[in-house]
Amino acid sequence: MSISAAEVERVAFLARLHLTAAEKEDYARQLGAVLSYAGRLRELDLSAVEPTAHATPLFNVLREDAPGESMERELALANAPEAIDGFFAVPRIV
Amino acid sequence: MDIRLSECSVAELGRLLRGRELSAAELTEYYLERIERLDPAVRAYISVLADKARIRAREMDALLSAGAGGPLTGVPAALKDNICLAGAVTTCASKALANFRPPYSATAAEKLLHAGAVVLGKLNMDEFAMGSSTEYSAFFPTHNPWDLARVPGGSSGGAAAAVAAGTAPYAIGSDTGGSIRQPASFCGVVGMKPTYGAVSRYGLVAFASSLDQIGPLTRTVADNALVLTAIAGHDPKDSTSAPNEPGDYSAGLEEGARGLKIGLPKEFFREGLAPGVEKVIRDSARRLESLGAEVGECSLPHMDHAIAAYYLIAPAECSSNLARYDGVRYGLRAPAADVIDMFQASRSAGFGPEVKRRIMLGTYALSAGYYDAYYLQAQKLRTLIRQDYERVFAEYDVILSPTAPTAAYRFGEMSDPLSMYMGDIYTIPVNLAGLPAISLPAGLTDGMPVGVQFIGRHFEEALLYQAAFALEQSVAFTERPALTEVD
Numbered sequence: 376m377s378i379s380a381a382e383v384e385r386v387a388f389l390a391r392l393h394l395t396a397a398e399k400e401d402y403a404r405q406l407g408a409v410l411s412y413a414g415r416l417r418e419l420d421l422s423a424v425e426p427t428a429h430a431t432p433l434f435n436v437l438r439e440d441a442p443g444e445s446m447e448r449e450l451a452l453a454n455a456p457e458a459i460d461g462f463f464a465v466p467r468i469v
Numbered sequence: 470m471d472i473r474l475s476e477c478s479v480a481e482l483g484r485l486l487r488g489r490e491l492s493a494a495e496l497t498e499y500y501l502e503r504i505e506r507l508d509p510a511v512r513a514y515i516s517v518l519a520d521k522a523r524i525r526a527r528e529m530d531a532l533l534s535a536g537a538g539g540p541l542t543g544v545p546a547a548l549k550d551n552i553c554l555a556g557a558v559t560t561c562a563s564k565a566l567a568n569f570r571p572p573y574s575a576t577a578a579e580k581l582l583h584a585g586a587v588v589l590g591k592l593n594m595d596e597f598a599m600g601s602s603t604e605y606s607a608f609f610p611t612h613n614p615w616d617l618a619r620v621p622g623g624s625s626g627g628a629a630a631a632v633a634a635g636t637a638p639y640a641i642g643s644d645t646g647g648s649i650r651q652p653a654s655f656c657g658v659v660g661m662k663p664t665y666g667a668v669s670r671y672g673l674v675a676f677a678s679s680l681d682q683i684g685p686l687t688r689t690v691a692d693n694a695l696v697l698t699a700i701a702g703h704d705p706k707d708s709t710s711a712p713n714e715p716g717d718y719s720a721g722l723e724e725g726a727r728g729l730k731i732g733l734p735k736e737f738f739r740e741g742l743a744p745g746v747e748k749v750i751r752d753s754a755r756r757l758e759s760l761g762a763e764v765g766e767c768s769l770p771h772m773d774h775a776i777a778a779y780y781l782i783a784p785a786e787c788s789s790n791l792a793r794y795d796g797v798r799y800g801l802r803a804p805a806a807d808v809i810d811m812f813q814a815s816r817s818a819g820f821g822p823e824v825k826r827r828i829m830l831g832t833y834a835l836s837a838g839y840y841d842a843y844y845l846q847a848q849k850l851r852t853l854i855r856q857d858y859e860r861v862f863a864e865y866d867v868i869l870s871p872t873a874p875t876a877a878y879r880f881g882e883m884s885d886p887l888s889m890y891m892g893d894i895y896t897i898p899v900n901l902a903g904l905p906a907i908s909l910p911a912g913l914t915d916g917m918p919v920g921v922q923f924i925g926r927h928f929e930e931a932l933l934y935q936a937a938f939a940l941e942q943s944v945a946f947t948e949r950p951a952l953t954e955v956d
Contacts, residue, residue, distance in 0.1 A: 383829075390788060390832040391795070391809070392825060393817040402829050408887050409830060413777040416846040419853075426848030427855055429679050429709070430665050430903020431927060436708040450572045454799035463797055466808050 377407035474499050475635030475953060479692040482638055483540040486533055493533065493543030497526035497587050500545045504589065504636045507952065512611050513621075513631035515550045516558055517590040525587045532585065541699055542585025547637040549628050550591040551598055552683065553672040554578050557588075561674050562606035563596045565800045565819030575672025576707065577641060577683045577700045584699040589637055593627030596821045597791065598648055598676045600624050601889050604880065605823040613656060614950040615917055619877040622652030628686045629656035635953045639687045639696055643673055645680045646779055647873070647896025650908035653686055654872035654920025657910040657948070659693045659937070660686045662896075664928050665903035666711035668697075669704030677786035678709070680779075680900040690909060690938045694718040697930065713928065721931050726939035727761030729932075732865035734769045737895060743875045745914025750871050753911045753921045756943045757869070757936070767865055769857045774850050775898040780890055781834045781847035782901070787824075788831030794819060826886060855902045858924075867936050868924040871895050872908040876917035895922060905930045909937050910946045918948070 383403050387394045394402065448461055457464040474482070474496065485491040501519050508514050522545065529543035548554060551561045553571035560566045574582070582588070595605040603611040603626030611626045613619040614634040621630040625642030629652035632640050642649040644662035653660025661684045668683040675681065685696035701715040733754060738747060754764045796802035796815030803814035820828070834843040861868060873892055883889045899906045904927060908920035921940070925933045 378833075382833075386829055386833045386836065389836060390828045391792075391812045391816050392820075392828065393813045394825075398822075398825070402826060405826060405886055406830055406833060409780055409890070410833070410843070412887060413781050413834075413843060413847070415777050416774055416781075416850055417842070419774065419850070421846055421849040421853075424849040424852050426845055427851040428848060430851075430855065430901065431709075431711065433666070433709060433711075438705060446572060453572060454569055456796055456800075456802035465797055466805060466811055468808050 377403050378410065379403070475503060478689050479544055479638050479687060479695055480540060482544045483542065486543040487538060489533065493526040493529040493587060494523065496543065497522050497545055500589055500636065500638070507634050507636050510612060510617055510952065511614055511630050511634045511636065512609050513592055513627040513634065513636060514547070514590045515560055515562065515593050515608060515627070518557055518588055521557070522587050522589050529585055529587060538585050540695055541581070543587060544585070544638055545589045546581060546586040547589045547592050547628070547631050547640045548578060549594050549625050549640065549642045551594060551643060551674040552578055552641060553674070554588060554591070557591060559591065559674070561597050562594045562608055563819060563821065563824070564607045565794050567801065569799055571672070573672060576669035576704045578672065580700045580702070581641065592631055592640060595624035595626070596824050597674065598624040598643055598645055599787065599823050599827050601647070601651060601892055602883060603627065605821060607821050610880065613877045614952050615657065615877070619879050619917070620655065622655030622877060624648040625686065626652045629653050629658055629660065632656070632658045632686050632688060633950055639685060639692055641683060641700065642686050643681055643683050644900065645677050646783060646900050647893045649684050649686060650896050650906060650920065650922060651873045651893070653908045654918070655877035657918030657946070658686055658688055659690055659907065659909045660684065661693050661697060661907045661930065662899065662905065663697060663701060663930055664711070664905045666709050667701050667715060667905070667928065667930065669707040669710045671704055671706040675790040677783040678790060679786060680783060690934055690941045691719065691722060693907070694722060694934045711928070718931050718934055721935045722938045724935050725760060726757050726936060729762040729867065729936055730865045731757055731762050731764045731936070732767030732861050732868045733764060734772070734868060734870055735766050736769050736772045737870045741874050741891070741894070742871060743914065746871050746875060746919050749912035749914065749919040750869065750921055753940055753944070754869055757940060760939055760943060764869070765865070767861045767868065769861065769898065771850065771853045771857050772894070772898055775854055775901060776890055776894060778847040778850040778854070779893070779897040779901060780830070781843045782851065784827040784831030785835050785844050786831070788828045788835065791824070791828055851901045854898050858902050858904060862926050866932060870922045870924065872920035872922040876914050876919055899924055903927065905933055907933045907937050909941055911940065911944050912946070913948060
């Protein structure tokens with residue numbers, strides 16, 4: 376199984392990745408191989424099985440709605456590729 | 470001093486330090502010197518925090534001289550480079566985070582510091598913990614101390630190699646589908662993946678959040694229990710952290726294997742398992758029987774489908790977790806004209822091939838039209854796997870299995886992604902079910918170490934340590950890589 380070039384491009388856009396021509400070709404083949412392997416799951420009748428999202432059951436973990444300390448702005452911005460006037464800066468959007 | 474410090478257990482080092490026969494400063498120098506000498510060949514470390522470690526060691530000496538401190542005080546340690554340590558570059562072995570200095574420490578790192586650890590440095594791994602050989606580190610591969618032409622396993626390959634080479638007394642890794650246990654097996658050390666939720670994931674760079682778990686890599690089972698006791702426990706900062714109090718994992722260590730009911734899953738002894746590995750597992754089962762354990766055959770019928778389920782669930786969670794690397798708040802930003810282009814250019818320049826492959830796979834599996842066919846099916850299969858284990862644990866106390874189908878392979882030998890994924894067959898189902906499991910060295914095949922794995926019920930790490938300790942004492946695995954035979 377191989378997935379189409381158009382499909383690879385659609386998924387790459389959803390994932391916000393630019394792919395080279397060679398990467399597109401590799402991924403079409405490799406994703407196809409993994410997905411056809413994963414297709415084995417359809418050999419099983421799972422219609423009556425409940426899905427498991429988490430292995431240990433914990434529900435609605437809440438904390439007190441109490442004010443606490445938060446990170447200093449300077450520290451929060453320390454890793455920013457670009458910061459202006461205490462804000463994260465990005466290329467112009469509008 | 471005429472004892473070889475690199476051969477001392479963590480517990481012994483702690484005793485020497487508390488008895489003031491050895492200072493933390495001396496011990497730290499000893500390890501920094503070993504790193505300088507041995508690490509150019511092994512390459513386990515991404516960064517060595519020599520200055521910080523020296524300062525910290527002197528602080529720990531002051532504590533110890535005042536009669537304070539516990540079993541880990543002043544003992545050096547190293548962290549996999551996906552565990553945040555405030556102020557120290559934490560790269561995840563990715564170009565995307567090559568210069569990232571986390572503003573806070575992971576809870577597991579905080580707890581270690583609280584216990585008195587001296588952090589020597591940060592350890593190599595497959596990029597974002599995606600891989601089984603450390604070949605997918607964006608910086609350089611780590612070499613197996615037993616044979617430098619072979620991989621150390623992964624993704625915690627740096628952690629396992631450092632402990633095996635004696636360039637760290639112990640290390641902290643993470644395990645999403647076998648990333649602590651498989652490298653522990655490949656490098657002849659002890660590696661524990663605790664129950665999901667036993668150790669806080671706060672400050673562990675996320676890969677697949679429903680599967681990721683932090684755990685220790687050590688030279689002995691007793692050391693492993695000691696370190697896990699220090700890092701486990703509830704953390705309000707991680708909503709998936711288990712609310713129960715963990716207690717002392719070392720407490721039942723010496724109770725022996727007598728009366729333990731041990732299951733050998735018949736599905737694990739089939740095609741694909743190397744004969745040299747199978748022999749070590751069968752020998753271990755016989756040893757446990759001779760120690761008074763009852764060993765029987767059990768069945769985990771859905772294991773054949775576990776890899777398929779994992780390689781949908783883990784990439785799906787990875788694709789959403791790694792969406793945060795957009796070049797806005799931290800990490801690599803590539804120059805671009807507009808903001809969408811900036812996201813794309815930054816992500817494409819920052820991520821390596823395996824990370825991109827998994828993001829693509831996960832995005833595909835979650836995208837409209839495929840969710841039910843792939844992701845939902847995988848989540849349902851996860852239920853069947855959990856139930857398989859529940860049935861076995863109604864009858865048996867622990868499961869004994871291989872950790873990996875082979876010993877460490879040579880660089881470049883596992884070039885096809887799907888065959889690399891198949892190597893996780895014995896470890897992946899454990900993560901899907903959230904169970905604890907430990908790998909310990911139990912023999913050699915062609916000169917390379919082979920690990921065996923014990924799997925237990927949720928939160929029964931103490932019983933795993935008990936079984937593993939009994940086997941460890943019986944096997945008396947004293948072989949060491951030739952490279953470490955220098956002081």
